[in-house]
Amino acid sequence: MSALPSYLYSTIFAQFDRAIFAYFLLLVAVYGTLVAFSLWELCLHVLRVRGEARHWVLGSAVSPSISILAPAYNEEATIAESVTALLALHYANLELVVINDGSRDRTLEVLRERFALVPVHTIVWRRLHTKPVHRLYRSTSHPNLVVVDKANGGKADALNVGLNLATGDLVCVIDADTIVDADALPRLARPFLADAHTIATGGMIRVANGSRVSGGRVVETAAPHNALAGLQVGEYLRAFLFGRLGWNRLGGTLIISGAFGLFKRESMIACGGYTHDTVGEDMELVIKLRRRAYECRERHKVVFVPDAVAWTEVPETMAVLGRQRDRWHRGLADVLWRHRRLIGNPRYGAMGMVGLPYFLIVELLAPVTELLGWVALGMWLLLGALHGEAALVFFALAYGLNAIHGTLALLADELSFPRYRRTRDRLLVIGWSLLETFGYRQLTVVWRVRGLWRFLRGRTDWGRMERRGFRSPVTPSVANVTGLDGEALPTR
């Protein structure tokens, strides 16, 4: 009898160890492949755009027209500055549609006063079903500005209203509080000019905390001094440079950030626009677009553009960050569940065979596996079933790889489209990147597992998101309870 538990223990330990080790090797292989493809793409991209002139594209009579959709909910503190900055973007054939999603503050009044809005009656083809539109306004000072006042229905509904109203060939989705580089639009539009099959492009989202913002533009970049914001800088760089760019070579990314993306309008409408009842509406849209293209046997491309930059303010408190990560992971789980039939389905090409399985195995389940690993480690150590030194080496190896991954992203950024001018900022970012492994990473694992748990229990709310705002050090902007909080990065 005494031999049985011992045999069982050793079998369980051995199998569990192997499973964890195999998963670890899979992650290393996947990330290695993504890094290799990303670096290759980045090199080609730098060679392509170096010395490029964009002014002729801007002034061309055949350039596609762009409608910017900017949903706003309770943004009275920042809306005027944001809209002014969007109107000043470098693109000739531009229309700006601001959708006031039933704000309870003075958002609409601020817009009316600042941009001399007058109510208009216009012809709208309601191709997407939405909550009622109360009124449409046009600016007498800026002819290309349209403001829609509608009943509150959440971000997806607001964007669908914008889609019904937009007249551009391409539609750019921007959160009202996202700061976009002045020349980001022509950069983002470049893949549409280069390939007729491009249906969506996404830009790079960078952390604005710590940088100086003036007139709706980031005028001086600096690394955040707040620890939580600083820890997210490396995370964002990794997620965008390696997590998205590499997919340009692997069949196209599945996520275009809701904070800054450009889409073919007709494709968006054809796939039914944004889905209302999900918290991962940006990823859901891209999958819907691609799914429809596969089903209609249309060639299509979704491209990430590393030099088209938008800036976002990331959470600086644990509570807000926790809610954000929880929601991102719930969104990911929800989207994968909705499109579960596509996973591993060869009919959906690279998306079904590579992209979605990756998101399921690597992105969705990684925190669960990591958490299980810690729990097992604790148990094994307690039971004395583990060689302490070996365990230490294994974990050091795993975290070392993480550090290399992060530093490589910083280096790639530094050598391609660098933003930090001072050595002090670079050192600070490296420091944050190294510290990420100790505590922060574990916290994100817990938040993500909590998100998954809440998804399984059917929770679908967005949670409350507080922003400090770019202009004032005190809290001027509080958004939101229904989903207009402008997050950028749904996974990792």
Next chain:
Amino acid sequence: MGEHTLLSVGTRLLVVEVGLAVTLMLAVVLGGAGTQWWRTRRARQQTHARDMIARLLTSSPNARGDLETLRQLPFPVREALVLEFGRTVRGQSVERLALVANSIGLTARAARACDSAFWWRRLTGARLLGVLDHHGPELRTLLNDPNPIVRAEVLHWAAGRADHRIIDALVEHLIDPARLCRFTVRDSLLRLGHPAAVALENFLEREEPSALADALLVARGLAQPNLLPAALRLSRHREPLVRARAVGVLGALGGDSAGVALLECLQDDEATVREAAARAIGEVAHWGAASALAERLCDASFPVRRESGLALRRLGSVGLLLLRHARSSENPFAVDMASQVLDLPESVFHRMAA
């Protein structure tokens, strides 16, 4: 493999990892600082050199001292400066800039780059020679470069040359397999204006629908009378896209024959063609089509109804009368569209109809 061996391998890997991580970190800090230093130095050199080039462009380009200083600068600095000036100056200044570039060895180097096996070098060469308005054969050769980015760069350069051989070559690129090149060539032909119309007229004799559709977009922008026969013929083409685009050209050209053809197209089976025809009738203000437009207010397609309504309003009093009449029609589509068009404020109407 024993536990000890695994541990030993793991430890060695860890050492390698730490080494790699430290190297990368140093590369970020030193590389970043180095790049920053290089950029600052380059910016300083550029500021100084910019003044010299500006002097050379306004006075004699034989100012030896300045040229000698420019020649000493690193190639990327010289390249960036010439590109910067080349994109902003016109006329005689371009000729002077070409002389300066030639004197500092940039033209020869760019010409050599055009022969390179690497596309990015050819691209650099094409960009430089393009802004210098180079007359040598290098750029013409690159019109058929295998890389679409290089081809597009040269096609952009070709927009500034009213040479019929280049225009013919340019028009041929309307069927370029790369969209970037097709986009660039459309833009270049529109910039060329009248000289491109003859070559385009010949091109419109072709059969490929996709090529015709692109060419008709250019034809609409050029709006030259010699394109009218081709547009009339293509308004009966078998492909709806070609018909719709040909109708657009007719709308830009106008005239009696165009009016008759537009009226025919308003009855087309394809909604896109009817939509284009309604819009074109509004553009040419073809009064004779007013009642046909009023009928289209009942069309099953929303865009056709919208364009018909807007076109009626553009026709003036006749159209407005028909729109008011349509408000009491039995067809709810017509009533709705007529009301919406009549309710449009003047400023919004002009924007929508534009």
